[in-house]
Amino acid sequence: MGQVSGENVSKNTGASKLHNTLVYMKQHWQLYLIFMLPAFVLTIVFRYLPMGGVLIAFMEYNPIRGILGSQWVGFDHFARFLSSPDFMRYLMNTLKLSVFGLLWGFPIPILLAFLLNRILSSKTKQKIQLVLYMPNFISVIVLCGIVRILLSPTGMINSLFRTNINFMTMPSAFRTIYIASGIWQGAGWASIIYTAALSNASKELKEAAVIDGANIIQQIKAVEWPAIKDTVLIQFIMSVGNIMSIGFEKAYALQTDLNLGTSEIISTYVYKKGLLDGDYGFSTAVGLFNTVINVILLISMNKIVQRLNEGKGI
Amino acid sequence: MEKKKKSEFSKYPAEDKTILIIGYVLLGLFILAIILPMIYIILASFIDPVTLQNKGLTFDFSKWTLTAYERIMSNKQIWVGFRNALIYSVLFTIISVVITLLAAYPMSRPDFKGKGFFNTLFVITMFFGGGLIPTYLLISNLGMLDTIWAILIPGAFSVWNMIIARTYYMGIPNDLQEAAEIDGADEMVYFFKILLPVCTPIIATIAMWQFVGMWNSYFDAMIYLNSASKQPLQLVLRSILIQNQPEPGMVSDMQSTAERAQLAELLKYATIIISSIPLMILYPFFQKYFDNGIMAGAIKG
Numbered sequence: 001m002g003q004v005s006g007e008n009v010s011k012n013t014g015a016s017k018l019h020n021t022l023v024y025m026k027q028h029w030q031l032y033l034i035f036m037l038p039a040f041v042l043t044i045v046f047r048y049l050p051m052g053g054v055l056i057a058f059m060e061y062n063p064i065r066g067i068l069g070s071q072w073v074g075f076d077h078f079a080r081f082l083s084s085p086d087f088m089r090y091l092m093n094t095l096k097l098s099v100f101g102l103l104w105g106f107p108i109p110i111l112l113a114f115l116l117n118r119i120l121s122s123k124t125k126q127k128i129q130l131v132l133y134m135p136n137f138i139s140v141i142v143l144c145g146i147v148r149i150l151l152s153p154t155g156m157i158n159s160l161f162r163t164n165i166n167f168m169t170m171p172s173a174f175r176t177i178y179i180a181s182g183i184w185q186g187a188g189w190a191s192i193i194y195t196a197a198l199s200n201a202s203k204e205l206k207e208a209a210v211i212d213g214a215n216i217i218q219q220i221k222a223v224e225w226p227a228i229k230d231t232v233l234i235q236f237i238m239s240v241g242n243i244m245s246i247g248f249e250k251a252y253a254l255q256t257d258l259n260l261g262t263s264e265i266i267s268t269y270v271y272k273k274g275l276l277d278g279d280y281g282f283s284t285a286v287g288l289f290n291t292v293i294n295v296i297l298l299i300s301m302n303k304i305v306q307r308l309n310e311g312k313g314i
Numbered sequence: 315m316e317k318k319k320k321s322e323f324s325k326y327p328a329e330d331k332t333i334l335i336i337g338y339v340l341l342g343l344f345i346l347a348i349i350l351p352m353i354y355i356i357l358a359s360f361i362d363p364v365t366l367q368n369k370g371l372t373f374d375f376s377k378w379t380l381t382a383y384e385r386i387m388s389n390k391q392i393w394v395g396f397r398n399a400l401i402y403s404v405l406f407t408i409i410s411v412v413i414t415l416l417a418a419y420p421m422s423r424p425d426f427k428g429k430g431f432f433n434t435l436f437v438i439t440m441f442f443g444g445g446l447i448p449t450y451l452l453i454s455n456l457g458m459l460d461t462i463w464a465i466l467i468p469g470a471f472s473v474w475n476m477i478i479a480r481t482y483y484m485g486i487p488n489d490l491q492e493a494a495e496i497d498g499a500d501e502m503v504y505f506f507k508i509l510l511p512v513c514t515p516i517i518a519t520i521a522m523w524q525f526v527g528m529w530n531s532y533f534d535a536m537i538y539l540n541s542a543s544k545q546p547l548q549l550v551l552r553s554i555l556i557q558n559q560p561e562p563g564m565v566s567d568m569q570s571t572a573e574r575a576q577l578a579e580l581l582k583y584a585t586i587i588i589s590s591i592p593l594m595i596l597y598p599f600f601q602k603y604f605d606n607g608i609m610a611g612a613i614k615g
Contacts (some may be wrong), residue, residue, distance in 0.1 A: 003506070019549065024427050030501045031420040036432065041415035043439060050444025050452055063451070115341045118334060120323065127586045131345050133604065137593055139530030141548045142586055145555030146351060149582050151423040156354045159370035184347065216330045249533050253556050267446075275537055276449040287445035295441060 077285035113194030139227030173259035201227035241298035359583035382584035393552035418479035464538035
């Protein structure tokens with residue numbers, strides 16, 4: 001049925017195309033008014049209206065006067081942020097945290113998937129997976145609570161090494177703590193997608209490789225890596241696209257007054273400036289700056305991957 | 315069984331065996347790194363606060379105590395937190411799953427007019443957003459501050475979950491729909507009576523993610539809810555675990571500051587255990603949806 005009406009449309013002129021659409025909408029009004037409407041309204045109100053709200057990045061926003069009554073200040077907030085001595089520090093903290101996090105965190109799930117794939121008994125494999133996936137279900141608050149008590153001067157790590165170091169107050173330890181706890185929590189779960197891709201690898205191809213006397217390294221090169229290559233690329237683009245949107249929740253929960261030198265990132269700064277200090281316009285400008293960098297990164301990353309991957313991107 | 319495993323392992327040539335052994339050791343270390351802290355926290359939560367502070371773990375059972383659990387269980391705020399988290403998570407899951415499943419249906423139909431428009435509209439929101447302050451001001455202007463709606467409504471429609479549900483619908487054979495149309499069933503009847511019943515695996519997967527996500531989140535509650543009576547569990551946990559502020563009454567009967575600090579530290583261990591119990595009960599049930607959740611999980615993780 002869909003095909004027939006499709007042919008009609010292609011023969012018709014623009015006006016009757018519109019007519020066809022209206023007839024379709026009338027016939028299938030439920031699709032629009034019942035199925036689509038709630039999602040449409042939520043998207044417009046809670047996603048698009050705030051996008052309009054970024055205008056206050058260019059205003060001295062006054063909550064009482066609202067957007068229409070507040071004064072325009074152009075790029076003043078951006079200039080203030082970019083010229084402030086802390087700007088470079090927040091930007092570098094954000095970039096370092098996510099880039100190092102990606103460098104350490106990205107390969108480990110792939111490695112885990114290769115290792116799991118080599119477990120001979122499927123029962124053992126299931127039990128291992130159960131343990132590996134569990135930390136993913138722990139909340140950020142509980143995770144950071146665990147980190148804090150294990151690393152406290154009287155916690156597990158210190159009593160293991162008979163030391164008395166307060167890691168949570170050391171700026172130099174923050175990134176390691178953040179990244180290692182991220183791997184602890186997320187690497188197992190992140191491996192699930194590679195494990196699935198590996199189990200789709202052709203068994204015959206692998207058996208053929210084994211008969212040809214291929215060793216493990218050769219099998220990985222010839223059979224397993226090609227099976228997961230596309231998944232790895234997509235995951236990589238997604239991760240790079242999210243580099244600047246690095247989670248507020250965890251960084252904020254691992255911050256202490258003394259480790260702010262490395263733990264203050266753009267998103268926590270936006271929160272403090274905006275909601276705690278009430279500097280709405282400035283805070284929005286900082287957030288917008290972050291989004292713009294993120295979009296540039298995502299687009300350029302996609303371009304690079306398209307070039308490397310014979311025109312295929314996302 | 316054991317023999318068969320051995321023989322399979324022995325089939326590998328020598329250099330492969332080395333690689334395998336290194337691999338197994340690495341995997342074993344990773345698993346130990348996950349399990350050991352958990353065991354440590356469980357044990358430590360039972361130990362007398364002074365002993366824990368000075369000596370760490372001990373198996374001298376005269377130093378074991380249930381005091382941390384008693385103090386937490388007899389505190390009202392943690393139960394308020396549990397209750398609120400349960401209410402928010404259940405309601406959010408229902409609202410979110412309904413809206414998402416509904417929207418995914420037209421998007422899965424090849425003949426749906428306006429699909430391109432809606433697709434672009436939704437996908438853009440995955441990469442752009444107004445950011446924290448504009449969203450906060452909107453919620454505030456809508457009069458939703460310090461109401462349950464600020465938690466339940468803004469994030470109720472998830473584009474990722476919609477895409478996942480749509481992909482699943484598209485995998486359902488077309489004959490079902492054609493048969494329904496011949497029988498004169500309209501979209502509503504087809505969707506509710508025929509399509510949804512065969513989609514239970516993906517519905518359960520999405521519901522699980524929305525539930526866990528809401529149960530574990532704290533940011534929205536932190537910025538939108540002020541009343542103590544509305545705080546979900548994660549905010550109560552935050553004041554105990556992160557801000558070092560046990561609920562009033564948990565430690566205040568202690569004489570010295572040092573004693574209070576030691577007790578507060580012990581309370582953290584027990585708090586982590588108590589707050590993890592619901593998760594541990596549900597975890598085996600979640601397990602069967604892991605495979606369905608591959609896409610959802612990889613994206614969220």
